[in-house]
Amino acid sequence: MMTIRLIPCLAALLLAILGWAEPAAAQVPIGPGPSPVREGLEIGTSTSEIAITSDFRGADLTVFGALTNADELFLAIGQYDVVVTLEGPRDAATVRRKERVFGIWMNTQSVTFEQVPESYSMASTRPVEDIQGPTSLTRMGVGLDHLALSPIGYVGNALAVADFREAYRRLKLSSGLYQRDSAGVRFVSPSLFRATLRLPANVPDGVHVAHAYLFKSGELILQRELPLRVVKTGLEQTITDAAHQQPLAYGLVCVLVALVTGWGASVLFRKD
Amino acid sequence: MTVYLPIAELSVNIFIILGMGAAVGFLSGMFGVGGGFLITPLLIFYNIPPVVAVATGANQVVASSVSGAISHFRRGTLDMKLGTVLLVGGLAGASAGIWIFSWLRKVGQLDLIISLLYVVFLGTIGSLMLAESLRAMRRAARNEPMPLRRPGQHNWVHRLPLKMRFKKSKLYLSAIPVVALGFGIGILTSVMGVGGGFIMVPAMIYLLRIPTSVVVGTSLFQIIFVTAYTTIVQAATNYSVDIVLATILMVAGVIGAQYGVRVGQKLRGEQLRALLGLLVLAVGLRLAVDLVITPADLYSLSVGGFASR
Known part of the structure; x- marks a missing residue:
């Protein structure tokens, strides 16, 4: 009985030590879990640098993760959820809306959002909305629909801003810069998971950050991040x-x- | 085969760009025009951000004007003094144009204004060209002689002060309309990415009464310096000159132009001008349609860089 429980944990630890978590992952524990034993999370990426060559058609990034000290019972009933995101460099983004003026379509209104990631790719064990309620997701900024989009300057109509936010997400999704795969994280063993994130051909260069969030019964308990450099x-x-x-x-x-x-x-x- | 354009930040098919450059080069050789007013709209149709299309178009005009300017310089068919006065206005106009360009870009109206300007200019020039060539064709059919332009006729332009003597052109002319013409063309160069010969040449002939023999050489002289200046200033302020795109266009363009010249010499002038008029109208019409039809998406996005990618 003992050995059976130990094997996955040992394997996970071993893998973690073996170094595919090679760029040191910062440990950010979020709130004490209900169990006395603290879970651990280690992640590693298939590469720490992606090169954009002249024939770049996009790339896949694999994020591996190991869960340590996981509660056997919770694992068995699927109470652990993992969300992995890759956020591109941040910049201000302006959304403009056209209106017909004297028969010609021209930009009339605009909303500029401050410091939004230029690209955002997300993979999770199941749809994030099923893992957590919208309020918490928005607070954490996890998930496409929950990224903080705060307008710069005075915006008169709050309702209009919602339209602009929606348009922003839609445009980003259709350009491929924002992506989500609600089945993109798979547990390959009870405590090992693998997430595949797609980088589109138009991925911006700069420092991207891979985030892994570990949820236990819907509560965010651990978070890890790793930088990924995208260079032309x-x-x-x-x-x-x-x-x-x-x-x-x-x-x-x-x-x-x-x-x-x-x-x-x-x-x-x-x-x- | 795709090639990545580092400034436009997108991958394009190299053969389409080569074809575009060669076709416009061919036409420019055939009709003796710079081709900037065709290259920029074509690039926009091919989803190159207008900011990049305009700045790169100006760069392309430098290449397509050089060989013409060299041969006019050798033959001495250019008025240096007149060209310099034009250039003073041109450089000032190009600087003003860059300022307008950057401001329009900031307020999000650049793409619209570029399209509108093209619709207005291409529509006007295309119609005038077509009407003129149809008249000439009808005259030729009826065997009527060309109406001669009597020299020495004076208009309001010739009553302006600040007169200067232009020996080569045998003109005693106020500097004001010359500088003003240069200024206007300079603005067009930086906002539309054109050399402006298609406006400057008629204006010099009909408005300023400059002898036809020096008009083309002198306008090429001004165009080279103004487009070169615009290229450098666009690169320095908007970082929008794509050297990869420009090089492909230029190489294809100058080769295409050589064949265009040969074909142009075999065809009749009026038919050529009617063809060019139709082509110019078609490009203008296409841009006009894009302005009027309801866009697929009313929202657009710009992030730091140029346009929605």
């Missing part, structure tokens, strides 16, 4: 860097290329 590589990165860091020189090079191309053609195709 090779020529693309050199060009982007040059355009933003040396814009004047970059502009001069653009003009030079144009002059050489135009002049070269006139020399190459000269009729005499």
